[in-house]
Amino acid sequence: MTAQDTTPGHGVSLAQIYRARRRIEGQVCRTPLIRSQVLSERFDADIHLKLETLQPTGAFKLRGATNMIAALIEQRGQQALAAGVTTASTGNHGRAVAYAASRLGVPAVICVSRLVPDNKVAAIEALGATVKRVGVSQDEAFEEAARLVNEEGMTLIPPFDDALIAAGQGTIGIELLEDQPELDRVFIGLSGGGLLGGVGAALKSIRPQLQVTGVSLSAGAAMFESLEAGKPVAVDEVESLGDSLGGGIGLDNHCTFALVREVMDDHYQVSEKAIAEAMVNMLQHEKILVEGAAVVGLAAITEHAIDIRGQRIALVISGNGVALETFDRARQLATDL
Numbered sequence: 001m002t003a004q005d006t007t008p009g010h011g012v013s014l015a016q017i018y019r020a021r022r023r024i025e026g027q028v029c030r031t032p033l034i035r036s037q038v039l040s041e042r043f044d045a046d047i048h049l050k051l052e053t054l055q056p057t058g059a060f061k062l063r064g065a066t067n068m069i070a071a072l073i074e075q076r077g078q079q080a081l082a083a084g085v086t087t088a089s090t091g092n093h094g095r096a097v098a099y100a101a102s103r104l105g106v107p108a109v110i111c112v113s114r115l116v117p118d119n120k121v122a123a124i125e126a127l128g129a130t131v132k133r134v135g136v137s138q139d140e141a142f143e144e145a146a147r148l149v150n151e152e153g154m155t156l157i158p159p160f161d162d163a164l165i166a167a168g169q170g171t172i173g174i175e176l177l178e179d180q181p182e183l184d185r186v187f188i189g190l191s192g193g194g195l196l197g198g199v200g201a202a203l204k205s206i207r208p209q210l211q212v213t214g215v216s217l218s219a220g221a222a223m224f225e226s227l228e229a230g231k232p233v234a235v236d237e238v239e240s241l242g243d244s245l246g247g248g249i250g251l252d253n254h255c256t257f258a259l260v261r262e263v264m265d266d267h268y269q270v271s272e273k274a275i276a277e278a279m280v281n282m283l284q285h286e287k288i289l290v291e292g293a294a295v296v297g298l299a300a301i302t303e304h305a306i307d308i309r310g311q312r313i314a315l316v317i318s319g320n321g322v323a324l325e326t327f328d329r330a331r332q333l334a335t336d337l
């Protein structure tokens with residue numbers, strides 16, 4: 001899985017990531033990288049947190065969605081997007097598409113299943129999108145989005161598997177090295193691989209010796225299992241505190257599988273308990289509320305006793321989409337041993 005001697009950026013070049021950065025400027029927050037005193041002392045390292053929790057939608061996915069919609073407007077003209085954009089997601093990606101489209105003056109329809117609770121639907125509508133409720137599963141919601149593309153001329157904004165999406169997420173990598181040019185290692189949550197692929201491509205292009213570490217859930221780690229198998233494979237979805245890291249990578253994956261294979265140096269999986277402890281830790285010591293997916297880097301360092309002594313580290317704190325009940329569950333899990 002090492003990519004030391006290849007040119008990074010399979011389908012995503014540093015130039016594309018710089019173009020993404022220019023497009024999203026002013027639409028998306030350039031988030032701060034803060035040093036954690038507590039974690040630095042605890043692990044005898046220099047540990048920095050990239051706070052994507054400060055994005056207006058609470059997660060980094062706004063970068064990719066904004067870049068893709070802005071690029072399509074640039075390439076085809078605003079009029080070509082008059083029918084609107086669509087996706088099927090109730091989480092961070094759905095919110096990102098709703099917000100980005102609204103900012104860029106493009107209509108958006110977010111397809112969700114009828115089982116999605118009203119408060120989640122209201123949250124997406126509040127960002128300026130139309131929510132379409134169909135069927136009783138995520139698959140049926142996705143079929144509806146596909147139908148809107150085929151029959152109503154809408155444009156699909158995928159959650160990760162697209163060079164424009166990955167390039168948008170990759171802007172995090174540029175910012176990381178602007179703020180800390182001598183980073184040794186970056187820990188990044190891994191699901192579909194838009195985040196790790198894009199950020200990794202930027203980091204490896206600018207600073208090839210930097211180590212890119214991916215972290216996934218202990219069960220349903222689709223990208224990791226696909227890399228092991230040498231091709232995209234399907235996995236069962238399991239309920240997790242890190243639910244933003246669930247889901248497959250698509251059996252017809254055409255971008256992020258190859259990209260992650262190229263830019264990721266090593267990989268860990270983390271238990272629910274380690275995620276729970278990391279979530280509580282972030283609130284208690286850093287006063288930052290995070291979802292489980294955002295702290296898998298910290299969970300990995302703790303659970304696998306990864307030796308980072310003396311290193312300059314960044315953890316991508318990817319989002320804060322967590323319900324209070326879920327946080328309560330994390331707190332319970334973290335306290336009962």
Ligand SMILES: *Cc1c(COP(=O)(O)O)cnc(C)c1O
Pocket residue numbers: 059061092093159160189190191192193194195196244245291293294318319320
């Ligand atoms: C989507 C998401 C991830 C994983 O990103 P991928 O591009 O799917 O690998 C990590 N953390 C949060 C908070 C997310 O919303």
